[in-house]
Amino acid sequence: MSIVDKPAFGLTAALLSFVALTAPALAATRNIVLVHGALVDGSGWRGVYDILTRDGYKVSIVQQPLTSLDWDVAATKSVLDRQDGDVVLVGHSYGGTIVTQAGDDPKVKALVYVAALQPEKGESTAQLLQSMASPTNDIKPTKDGFLRIDPAKFAADFGAELPKDQAEFMAWSQMPVAVAATEAKVKVAAWHDKPSYAIVATDDMTINPELERWMYKRAGSKVTEVAGSHAIYISQAAAVAKVIEDAAEAAK
Template sequence: MTTLSSPTPSVESQAAIVLVHGGFVDGSGWEGVYKILKRDAYDVHVVQNATQSLADDAAATHAAIDAQGRPVILVGHSYGGAVITEAGSHPKVVGLVYVTAFAPDSGESVATLIANPAPGAPVPPIVPQPNGTLLLDKAKFAEAFAADLDPAKAAFMADAQNPWGLHALNGVVTAPAWKTKPSWYLVAKDDRMIPPDAQRAMSKRAGSTTVELEGSHAIYVSQPGGVAELIEAAAEAVTACAN
């Protein structure tokens, strides 16, 4: 595991941070990370995606990047990794941070990445809904998604799920931003949604600077300090390269 410092670049030189949530949740899960980054004087924006199609979510993320008056570190959790992979080619983006996230290659989607799970790997308890969207089985949500959260918090997240659309699941990445932008990757070692070995394979393929922490798929909620530390390390690295 890589040990990271906690840099404090000048406000004038540091990149803005744009946070992108994944499927089944909304942007409120970033609150802990947001508060740490704001405390450390970062300009932070949280994207609220409908998660109904990759194209629409990438467009909403593009709009958030456009609104920033400085270079951007783009951060994605879970399905949000596919979004930042598609949206991250935006010229303002100077770095990508994947938080236990999908990092598809050209022609890949989340659906293709999860199509052939390794033997013995946990299978996410996804339940198709009559309206064509997807939810996680509420009774299995805590175990699969948020095993290291307070049970009451996990139960709330299960009941407050944001339906995930099939066009988001099947949305194909066209030009992966990680092929042209530096990236960082946080592997959640206890993840039961995206197997840690799959995370390691994607981070290796992307050439990401990688750290590993003990934690569930909801590590961005349970360990906001460790997540914020990686984001700040990425922001400091791109600032140093620019100077």
């Protein structure tokens, strides 16, 4: 090797050393797919999205129609198809039912449930909610076969700790969920075959926290309890993002 070649060799060695040192961090699953629940849309994930993208993750948000479980699962799988590698799939509320079935996609390496339903194969959202009553019972059917919360009760039921103007806007921009979607039974429970993480919202007034604990224990999920309402993914975005990142780091 000539003297001219030595600096290039030194630079190459330094770059290789840097890659070796950073390889464990880069080996983590970098794709995160977020699935919203009933009565809301994907914009509520903004705080979690901002944290995850800042930390180097590629984040995609599903905007499912809430018209049927099959359509909601199809919308989620469409987003999964666009990912360029392994995925951590995250669901809030009814979104937990969706990710339980959509999570059988081979790209999905871990599931995260955020104050979410976690059905067994053959169970439905409605079946689980009826098995252990929520602290309130303000979700009512409409004449055209959907479910919604009286806007006057939305803040107290869904996000008591949210700023008043934010909760009011969410109340009047609800995405009602089809009754048929909540009654549909999941065809597969992906948490049987993939690691799952779960967050109990200890002040949840929409899903009974005891139901959350029961489902997550049944599934053997790694559980984190966080003080907050059903809207914990908004009000406690940092805590939720931390659990998602833990799942991604473990899914190497």
